[in-house]
Amino acid sequence: MHARTMGQKLQLALRYAVLSALAIVFLIPFYLIVRNALMTDAQITSPHWQWFPLHPVWSNFHELFADKTAFMWVGLRNSAFIATTTLVLQMLFASMAGYALARIPSRASRTVFGSVLLTLMIPGAVTFVPTFALMAWVGGVNTLWGVIAPGLFSAFSIFLFRQFYLGFPSEIEEAGMMDGLGYAGIYWRLVLPNSKAVLMSLGVLAFVGTWNTFLWPLVVGQNPSSWTVQIVLSTFLTGQTIQLHELFAAALVAVLPLVVVFLFMQRYIVEGITFSGGKE
Amino acid sequence: MTSTTQTASKGKSLDRKRLSAELSFWAFVTPAIAGLVLFMAIPMVWGFLLSLSRAQNTIHFGHFIGLRNYTDLLSDPDFLNSLWTIFVFTLFIVPTTFLFSLWLAIAVHNIPRGKAFFRTVFFIPTAVSYAAASLIARMSFFSGQSNGFANHIIGLFGLAPIQWIGTASPPWYWLVLVSVRLWLQVGFYMIIFLAALQQIPRSLYEAAALDGASGGFTVFRYITLPQLRAATVSVLLLNLIAAFQAFDEFYNILGGSGSSSGNIGLARPPLVYIYNVALSSQDFGRGAAGGFIITFIIVAFTLVQGRLFGFGSAKEGR
Numbered sequence: 262m263h264a265r266t267m268g269q270k271l272q273l274a275l276r277y278a279v280l281s282a283l284a285i286v287f288l289i290p291f292y293l294i295v296r297n298a299l300m301t302d303a304q305i306t307s308p309h310w311q312w313f314p315l316h317p318v319w320s321n322f323h324e325l326f327a328d329k330t331a332f333m334w335v336g337l338r339n340s341a342f343i344a345t346t347t348l349v350l351q352m353l354f355a356s357m358a359g360y361a362l363a364r365i366p367s368r369a370s371r372t373v374f375g376s377v378l379l380t381l382m383i384p385g386a387v388t389f390v391p392t393f394a395l396m397a398w399v400g401g402v403n404t405l406w407g408v409i410a411p412g413l414f415s416a417f418s419i420f421l422f423r424q425f426y427l428g429f430p431s432e433i434e435e436a437g438m439m440d441g442l443g444y445a446g447i448y449w450r451l452v453l454p455n456s457k458a459v460l461m462s463l464g465v466l467a468f469v470g471t472w473n474t475f476l477w478p479l480v481v482g483q484n485p486s487s488w489t490v491q492i493v494l495s496t497f498l499t500g501q502t503i504q505l506h507e508l509f510a511a512a513l514v515a516v517l518p519l520v521v522v523f524l525f526m527q528r529y530i531v532e533g534i535t536f537s538g539g540k541e
Numbered sequence: 542m543t544s545t546t547q548t549a550s551k552g553k554s555l556d557r558k559r560l561s562a563e564l565s566f567w568a569f570v571t572p573a574i575a576g577l578v579l580f581m582a583i584p585m586v587w588g589f590l591l592s593l594s595r596a597q598n599t600i601h602f603g604h605f606i607g608l609r610n611y612t613d614l615l616s617d618p619d620f621l622n623s624l625w626t627i628f629v630f631t632l633f634i635v636p637t638t639f640l641f642s643l644w645l646a647i648a649v650h651n652i653p654r655g656k657a658f659f660r661t662v663f664f665i666p667t668a669v670s671y672a673a674a675s676l677i678a679r680m681s682f683f684s685g686q687s688n689g690f691a692n693h694i695i696g697l698f699g700l701a702p703i704q705w706i707g708t709a710s711p712p713w714y715w716l717v718l719v720s721v722r723l724w725l726q727v728g729f730y731m732i733i734f735l736a737a738l739q740q741i742p743r744s745l746y747e748a749a750a751l752d753g754a755s756g757g758f759t760v761f762r763y764i765t766l767p768q769l770r771a772a773t774v775s776v777l778l779l780n781l782i783a784a785f786q787a788f789d790e791f792y793n794i795l796g797g798s799g800s801s802s803g804n805i806g807l808a809r810p811p812l813v814y815i816y817n818v819a820l821s822s823q824d825f826g827r828g829a830a831g832g833f834i835i836t837f838i839i840v841a842f843t844l845v846q847g848r849l850f851g852f853g854s855a856k857e858g859r
Contacts, residue, residue: 276648277655283645284662287724290674291665293681293690306686310693354573361569366562373570380581384839386786386812387832390819391588392580394600414576444565473670475789476812480820491672495793498676508680512673519668527661534729535736 294516297509298322305505321510328504332485333511336493343409343478343489344471348464350413355463356456359422360448364434374423381416385476393480403484412471418463421537425459426452462533465526472519490515588829596826610830620831623814624838630810631784631842633715634722638780639773642727646734647765660735664728671789674721679706679794683717706794707804714795714807721790726783730776737772741765774850781846785839788812811835 297305299317325333361367362374392411393402401407433455437447453460478489488496494515497508523530590602592610614620649659666674682690683705692702705713745764766773791810797803805813811831819828 273652276652280648280652280659284659287662287666289690290669290677290682290724293677294673297681305681306688308687310688354576358570358573361566365566365569366559367566368563369566373574376574377577380577382840383581383585384782384786384836386815386839387588387836388581388584390815390825390828390832391584391591393819394587394591394825395580395584397600410576411580414573414580416577416581419573444562444569448569469668473672475670475672475792476816479792480816491670494670494672494676498679498793499796503680505680508676512676516669516673519670520665523665523668524661527664531664531732531736534732 291516291520294509294513297505298513300506300509302505305509318506321506322514325507325510325514328507331497331507331511332488332493333490333514335485336488336490337514339405339408339488340472340490343405343412344468346409347412347471348468351415351418351467352460352464354413355415355418356422356453356460357448358419359424360426360452361444362419362423363426363429365444377416377419381420389476389480392477396481402481403487405487407481408478408487408489411477412474415467417537418467421463422459425456425536429455458529458532459536461526461529462536465522465530466533466537469519469522469530588832591826591828592830592833594826596824596829598823600825602826606826610827611834614827614830614834619809620811620814623809623811626808627785627787627810630715630718630787630808631781634719634784635777635780637719638723638727638730639776641723642730642776643734643769643773645727645731646738647761649731650735650738660731663731666724667726667729669725671721671725672793674725675790675793678717678721678790683713683720709807712807714804717794718790718808721794722784722787726780730780733772733776734769737769738765741768770850777846777850778843781842782839785835785842786812788816792816 296312296314298321299314299319300311300321301318304311304314325331358377362370362377367373388411396402396407396410401410429452433451434447437451442450472489473491474489475491475495478487478492479495482488482492494508494511497503497511587602591600593605593607594602595604595606595609596602645663649656649663652659684690684692685702685704685707686692687696687702689702689705691705696702703713705717708714741764745768746760749760749764787810791805791808791813795804795807795809797805812835815828815831815835818824818831
């Protein structure tokens with residue numbers, strides 16, 4: 262590398278300064294959640310700003326989970342169940358369909374793929390009202406499966422798996438054919454175990470998306486027993502009286518699992534976004 | 542004689558192979574396709590029929606009223622206002638997100654040290670839901686009290702607390718709504734740009750240096766930007782479609798508590814309008830019609846954008 266000139270050094274220093282300032286701003290909301298979650302209401306609303314809780318009020322969390330009107334446990338349990346189920350089944354259905362569209366010769370292949378692309382263009386804005394009607398008709402309102410079901414099928418995931426399997430090495434399948442495996446055996450024993458990276462990437466994105474989604478659970482899960490953690494948070498905001506310390510403790514509990522997932526799975530998430538972003 | 546029986550049996554086995562492939566194909570695609578039919582195709586058809594029906598307090602169609610729901614909506618000032626609201630929001634959020642995430646990607650890409658750190662910091666808000674981000678913005682960061690974070694900071698400079706969310710003029714709530722969405726999504730789009738930047742061959746820059754293109758902007762304009770075309774189209778498109786369907790932060794930041802309607806009247810986006818009409822007033826016909834109007838607008842804008850920037854396919858990329 263050539264030596265940097267004075268001007269370049271200055272420019273670089275400036276860039277670091279701006280990036281650092283932005284980084285601090287980006288982290289402030291996280292700081293605020295933690296700060297407020299560990300304070301009493303009086304401390305939060307005190308006119309004298311206190312930067313750090315000197316005596317963290319850990320009992321806020323105890324209070325939150327003991328609060329029968331907050332439904333925090335219910336929300337967390339529902340969200341975990343909904344997001345995990347969606348992750349597993351959406352990946353299974355989409356990888357099966359994607360594999361078939363890419364690798365199993367059929368006369369209907371083009372038509373089916375075309376229809377998948379067509380549904381890809383349907384925005385949620387147009388389907389949520391009639392899907393609610395459908396759910397009301399089959400008795401899915403206020404049930405967990407009613408919240409889960411529409412998210413199990415993603416045209417986008419099918420499309421991405423198809424693109425992935427188009428470039429899948431055919432030697433693996435040929436080896437399976439030699440061993441007398443049918444398509445099901447090849448898919449289950451050879452293709453799936455060799456798709457771990459893409460399953461992880463798209464799976465984490467499906468999990469995160471489902472955990473954070475708001476409109477559909479709000480529409481279909483009106484009873485507290487089917488609330489997700491996002492609905493619990495929103496109810497805090499729209500409730501009659503607002504308990505600030507519980508509210509921020511709830512926000513921390515709702516956000517923390519995903520921040521951990523992001524920090525540990527960042528590589529897969531970035532790959533997933535890159536893979537899907539470049540394909541749009 | 543022998544040869545004909547051979548070809549016959551060969552043909553038979555080929556037929557059987559084809560049949561088994563055909564059966565396997567359908568076995569593999571049926572779960573996903575059935576789901577898409579159930580939750581995409583059927584709702585589209587049902588929604589369309591609902592939108593042509595008087596479906597008040599009923600989820601069934603049948604009381605045909607033609608385009609009444611559509612004409613009613615388009616003459617309802619509340620609905621027109623919601624269209625205007627989302628139009629302004631989109632017009633603002635799409636370019637700012639685009640420029641901000643592109644700038645972040647280039648800045649992070651071109652620093653010698655700390656790339657991973659900055660990437661993680663800007664990306665991590667993507668993990669947060671709109672509901673949680675709205676909560677922080679409304680109750681802490683942009684709280685109208687003097688103990689809100691923003692008010693505390695401007696207070697250090699001797700400024701009086703501002704009602705960030707509750708007042709119509711000046712419309713500070715736009716700043717809140719835009720900040721929340723920017724915070725949540727620029728990291729995501731930055732990742733897309735970063736990936737694209739990494740794929741630009743170094744030789745292009747070396748060739749440009751040989752040709753004497755030195756100034757940073759010239760290189761950016763004639764090399765970096767054209768190479769980012771596919772990523773740009775993808776970012777603009779994803780962003781536009783998401784912006785038109787904004788719901789979560791409007792609902793949670795401006796929505797009322799208890800029986801009051803809060804500040805949602807300041808800026809009610811179409812999806813909140815549709816939600817209220819369908820779920821609160823139980824007018825499913827009108828709600829469904831609203832969904833089709835929004836979809837029509839999204840499709841129209843997507844096509845216009847496609848015309849302007851291309852759809853990012855390999856052919857158009859050249």
